[in-house]
Amino acid sequence: MGAAALPFIIFTVLWGGVGIVLPIIVPKNPNRGIIQVILMLTGACCWLFWLCCYVAQMNPLIGPRLDKHTILVMARAWGNPLN
Amino acid sequence: MGSLFRSAEMTLCQLFLQSEAAYACVSELGELGLVQFRDLNPDVNVFQRKFVNEVRRCDEMERKLRYLEKEIKKDGIPMLDTGENPEAPQPREMIDLEATFEKLENELREVNQNAEALKKNFLELTELKQILRKTQVFFDEHEGGTNPTESMTRALISEDAIARQSGPVQLGFSEKHYDPEEYYPCFVAGVILRERIPAFERMLWRACRGNVFLRQAEIETPLEDPSTGDQVYKSVFIIFFQGDQLKTRVKKICEGFRATLYPCPEAPADRREMAMGVMTRIEDLNTVLGQTQDHRHRVLVAAAKNIKNWFVKVRKIKAIYHTLNLFNLDVTQKCLIAECWVPVLDLENIQLALRRGTERSGSSVPPILNRMDTPEDPPTYNHTNKFTSGFQVLYDAYGIASYREMNPTPYTIITFPFLFAVMFGDLGHGSLMTVFAAWMVLKEKPLQAQKSDNEIWNIFFGGRYIILLMGLFSMYTGLIYNDAFGKSLNIFGSSWRVSNYNYNYTQSVTDIMLDPASEDYIGYPYPLGMDPVWQLSKNKIIFQNSFKMKISIILGVTHMLFGVAISFFNHTYFKNRLSIICEFIPQVIFLVALFFYMVILMFIKWTKYYATLTDTPLGPRCAPSVLISFINMVLVKDTPYEAVCETPYMYAGQGGIQMFLLLCAFVCIPWILLAKPIMIMRSRKETSQYSVTHNQLNSATENGDAEQPIHNNTSQPPAAAHGGDGHDEEPMGEIFIHQGIHTIEYVLGSVSHTASYLRLWALSLAHSQLSEVLWSMVLNKGLTVDGWTGGVALYIIFTIWASLTVSILVLMEGLSAFLHTLRLHWVEFCTKFYSGNGYAFQPFSFELILDSASQSKEE
Known part of the structure; x- marks a missing residue:
């Protein structure tokens, strides 16, 4: 698996917190139910969206096709100069 | 307070009011705004009703006030709008008001006549x-x-x-x-x-x-x-x-x-x-x-201070008498009888209001409020607040929910902005939208007080919370797409790098594809969203299309399953076990066996195949296309594959499992089509042996479900009795036809609706391409000019770029994404559970009456 554990944990905890923990601690008020639904759906949608994007890039089958100038700039700017 | 998940429980009430207390009671109810009166004399002509005279007098007063208002406007005197809400005056005060207006009008007319005569004289x-x-x-x-x-x-x-x-x-x-x-x-x-x-x-x-x-x-x-x-x-x-x-x-x-x-x-x-x-x-x-004009001005200034107040008072009186006209007069003439729909939870408030009204009128006999049973469907009343009302409007435009049906609004609060954002995903454009909406939300009070009659502005302002959420979600999806005004952000450092190429080689070719199997890819993906390297690459669209199409389907199938799940709560609430067994379960199986399975295939493809395992069955060449696999599964065809892959399948036993799923899905079709009508037919045969008494009871509660014993007490939710599908009156043939249409709609709909969610991909592709083109074709031109002229050029070009960004990318694209989202909710989501056959609760409320009156005046 090409996944790194850290981002996976961070984002799952973040959106899990929004979608599971926050709805539990919403204070009692007439709109509590609505707020819970809002938070749960927010957590679910955002987590799913992030997850899909992450998983889709985990095992890339193709690589980016780059222009030769871009290659040069990339090599210099991202600290991996060509020999 | 009722929750928004279902419309409030309503009950029909009969109201006995003492004639002398009726006015005060109705006035209190109008302030409360929670009661919808029914017309008890629909066959009586408008002119023959009891309080026609009073209504006419109110009309006359209103006319005088309008005359006054016209004169005030002519002189450009500012009208004082304190925003205060005077109570409806007592009926006896009406005479005073009438006298005041009469006097004012006469005075004004006289002054005007004199002024005219004088002016004529002056002209001569x-x-x-x-x-x-x-x-x-x-x-x-x-x-x-x-x-x-x-x-x-x-x-x-x-x-x-x-x-x-x-x-x-x-x-x-x-x-x-x-x-x-x-x-x-x-x-x-x-x-x-x-x-x-x-x-x-x-x-x-x-x-x-x-x-x-x-x-x-x-x-x-x-x-x-x-x-x-x-x-x-x-x-x-x-x-x-x-x-x-x-x-x-x-x-x-x-x-x-x-x-x-x-x-x-x-x-x-x-x-x-x-x-x-x-x-x-x-x-x-x-x-x-001069003296005449002064006098006129004094009169008008005095009137301008009170005119809004007077308008409110007169309109309230008129509304009360209108309502009283709907009532029935009791035989003894001592009592007025009204029928009204009221929310069950607010009964106490209504009782209190009635008591206040009685006290005010000084009557000794308290009004009587009786709950009644009725076979009629009560109106749909959703308690909304300023935040939820905008979302509720989206569904009310589609169709008012049936009484006590699941209201999709609470879920839409998130799914709507989210699906919008999938199409509109751009950090920059999203933040522009957020800033605009946040400004409207923060300046809510002053903006509301301005009461603009610009229709477009009112639409934006009415949907400010929708726009705010749309903007926030667009920022998030923009971050995931890594798009900000058509450019990417490299926050965490790309997962791709250039290694093992020497300078001469790179100069000999036009482009190089970084190899995911080599050290070019560091082994784990960019942590948040799209890798910024794709923004620079030439095959960006190929890669992103495959990704965006897949998430469109994933989100679409999830959304539709969610809709079907809501129908389960409808069926359980209405105690409709037949529909759960004969509709809900096969529907879920059908959707899961075909389309959710496709979603699973996508995840398998994403996780199972490695670029490094070239020339093995898990290499990039062997990764089968999910779409082709799916089509071949439905057509029961073999997928061609290369020798090196050994198998066309992604996992062992895939062929068998697919066969099984396909069979399940096909079994579901006759299940949805026939099970329910046959069950109804059988239960009808049984009930027809029942005695006549059943029929009598049945006609008493027209909508009663045939399978259910009928308890006609109010403690049970009225919906329980009414909830069935009302099949009892329908002939059998119609039930079959109905179910046939329903089945065809669902089965074909699942296919077309799944495809319909591809609009998420299409629109987001169009949006990102447009913003990229706008950057490279417009702003880039300004950025590449050298010297001091570059500053000037950039200044001008930035203006063009910014206005195009706002007008085309934010406004037009936003509108189109909005409409597509609306369609996804109305068609793809709602058809799964929403019947929308209700009618709206229209309470007798002074607030609403005054609002509509002031609006009609402004146009």
Whole structure:
């Protein structure tokens, strides 16, 4: 698996917190139910969206096709100069 | 407070009000705004109702107020809108109000009449003044220069023929009159509208055969027409002629042209005296006129302070009497009977309001509120607040929810902005939207107070919370897509790098594809969203399309499953076990077996195949296309594969599992189609053996479900009895047809709806491409100019780029994404569970009545 554990944990905890923990601690008020639904759906949608994007890039089958100038700039700017 | 998940529970109530307390009670209920009255005498003509007279009086008062308001507006006096909400006055106060308005109106009319008369007088005097001044010149000419006139006359007469041809000319002395003593013939002087002069001249010439002499001079300053208040330009004229016959003719013509004639003495001394007299009279008039205007202004200013208040009061009285007209009069005439829908949870509030009303009216007998049973469907009433009302409107536009049906609004609060954002995902554009919406939300109170009548603005303002959430979600999806105004952010450092290439090699080719199997890929992906390297690459679209299409389907299938799940709660609430077994379960199986399975395939493909495992069954060449696999699964065809892959499948036993899923899905079709009608048919046969008493009961609660014993007590939710699908009255054939349509809709719909979610991909592709093009074609041009001119060029180009960004990418694309999202919710989501056959609860509320009244006035 090409996944790194850290981002996976961070984002799952973040959106899990929004979608599971926050709805539990919403204070009692007439709109509590609505707020819970809002938070749960927010957590679910955002987590799913992030997850899909992450998983889709985990095992890339193709690589980016780059222009030769871009290659040069990339090599210099991202600290991996060509020999 | 009811929750938004279902509409509030309603009950029909009967209300007995003492005649003398009725007014006060209804007024209290109007303030509360939680009661919808039913018309109890629908066959009675509007003019024959009990309180027609009062309504008419209110109409009359409103008319007077409108007159006052018009006059106030005419004078440009600001109307005081304190925003206070006076209570509906007592019926006896109505007479006082009427008297006040009557007095004001009469006073104003009188003042206006006086002012008009004075103005007319003033106009006449000014005209006379002008005549005296201008004619002086004419007379002076005569006295000072007989000769030139004479020669002119002669010249004109000798060339009579030419003069006639050349049109109207001043002319008019026969030859024998050159004696100066006899020189002054009769004359008339007057004032005429300037644009009528040419026609007037021509007419005079023709009618009098050239025997008159007309002089005219323009009055430079415009005069006010007292009847219309317009500024008009006029001219002074004087006509000389001879003989009584001509005099009558000239006067007739003047009359015809609406010229006003004024006496003008011949002798200069008289004229001077007259002019003096006129001047003094004008001055007097001016003072009187000023005083009249002052008085009018005072009256109007006093009225302007109260007019809004009065409007509110009158409208409230009128609304109360309108409502009282819906009531029934009891036989003893002591009591008014009303029927109304009320939310069950608010019964207490209503009782309190009624008690207040009774106390106010001083009546000793309390009103009676009885709950009634009814076979009718109650109205749908959703308790919304300023945040949720915008979302509720989206569904009300589609169809008001049936009574006690699941309301999709709470879920839409998130799914709507989220699906919008999937199409609109751009950090930059999303933040623009957020900032705009946040401004509207923060400045809510002052903006609301402005009460703009600009329709577009009102739409934006009404949907401010929707826009805010859409903006926030767009920022998030923009971050995931890694798009900000068409550029990417490299926050965490790309997962791709350039390694193992030497300089000469890179220069010998046009482009290089980084190899995911080599060290070019560091082994784990960019942590948040798309890797920024794709923004620079030439095959960005290929990669992103595959990703975006997949998430479209994933989100779409999830959304549809969610919709089907909601239908489960509808069925359980309405105790409709038949529908759960015969509709909900096969529907879920169908959707999961085919489309959710496709989603699973996508995840398998994402996680299982590695670029590093080239030439093994898990290498990139062996990764099968999910779409092709799916199509072949449905068509039961074999997928061709390469020898090195050994198998066309992604996992062991895939062929068998797919076969099984396909069978499950196909079994579901007859299940949905036939199970329910057959069950209904069987239960009908059973019930038909039931006694007649059942039928009687059944007709008492028309909608009662055949399978259920009928308990007609109010403690049970009324919906339980009404909840079935109302199949009892339908003939069997119709039920079959109905179910057939439903099945076809669902089965074909699942396919087309899944495909329909691809619009998420299409729109987001279009959006990102458009913003990229706009950056490279417009802003980039400004960024590449060197030297100081670059600054100037960038300044101009940035303006163009920014306005295009806002107008096209944010507004137009936003609108189109909004509409597509709306469609996804209305068609793809709602058809799974929403029947939308209800009708809205329209409470009798002063607030609503006043709002609609003030709106209709402004347009």
